[in-house]
Amino acid sequence: MDYDPMVMDTEASGPTVKITEAGANHVDFELQNVDLAFANSLRRVVLAEIPTMAIDLVQVEENTSVLADEFLSHRLGLIPLNSKNIDDVVYTRDCDCEDYCELCSVTLSLHAKCTSDDIMKVYARDLVVDAQRANQYVGNPVITDPEGLGTVICKLRKGQELRMRCIAKKGIAKEHAKWAPTSAVGFEYDPHNKLRHTELWFEQDPVKEWPMSKYAEWEEPPQEGEPFDFDAVPERFYFEVESAGNLEPDAIIQQGIKVLQQKLAAVIRDLTDGEGETNGINGGGYDAPRSPDLNMNGQWQDAGYTTPYGNGGQANTWSNAGAATPYGATPYGQNGANGW
């Protein structure tokens, strides 16, 4: 091939990142000079594949509240837990322990009983985190409100009691949304819709009816009567990452890129490991799915008209010369020789 890929490549300047806004719970940034596929991969990985901690098992010892055990377990699972330095925690399925242990889980206990005449509220701060855990951050309930209460788990009336042991494990949002590190990931490109990747529904005039994106002023608006550019590709991507509280927004992005790299590393490792083995990539794919006629010397195993009951299909019981019935000679005359 006698072309230089760099000449036709639009990303010769290399990718750039620009932070537009950042706070304790969110980071907005602009990713430039990457392709749509990569930007979308980053969005997907941030949304669904970053490991966090969440309550996964609940041992109910006492529950006299009005809420059912499974209802409370679900609520407990959804409480965001601090997941800082989660790399110290291993997945339970990779752990050497029998069931779960302090290396792959964090135990939180909840014990609350209402003794007053007033309705008592049980909050996330009432969860007591066991000291036996991978590091000092992991498993702490996320509490961000000024009163320091956290989310409400349940309300109790006089005499009602809750006593349960919750086991928090490491997991990803692809398995269950409770492990999601973000509450939302904004992803936007081409605010003027110059590329026509979307079609704006309208009653009279889309320009009047659709409010402009806040990123619209960052990019050149289309000129009046500008011809459609068939070679244009999206280049600037606007991300708005909002943390659920369990990870810092910066950590989410860095973890996201790391998870993507781990994915790639796993594939590369599998590719190189497989070399030379029968089932490997060079072994002709012994296990690979194949169409039924393969490996049969180019022929079908049978011609298609034989039955599994033997007698070769041709010499069937009904085609004996002389047309004798299976009952031998009939009482109506000579065998084979028609009496009529």
Add this chain to the structure above:
Amino acid sequence: MPPKKKTPAADPVASQEEDVSMAEAPPEEPTEDVIGDDANPAILGVDEQPIRVLAGSSEKAASYEFAKEDHTLGNALRYIIMKNPDVEFCGYSIPHPSEAVMNVRIQTYEGLALDALEKGLTDLMDLCDVIAEKFVAAREDYTSEMQS
């Protein structure tokens, strides 16, 4: 026709004998733990092969089947492999949404399809490194800018 085998279902007496009350029933066989859960879209099963070559592949044109992968890897990988000038064609597909399987097809002008796949993966890895580096730098710039 060969004689039919007697099956418990076809024998009403046998099935009645096997019928026991709930309390007397033997405990259920313990089910396998999460380990090796082939149905879980997020975790690779224990004996599950992560990548394999599909039948009909040659050196320069091959299809690879990735288990438990999706558009996250597929689209980015497809794009980066297509950037390789030795590659004539690269495409990916998810044959059925209910199956956590992703196929990548690579056809090359020169060189092995496998080499193109490996190059694509390392290129994507390098791209990730650059983005991570740029993000950290941009974040530091932003904080120092805010402080001043």
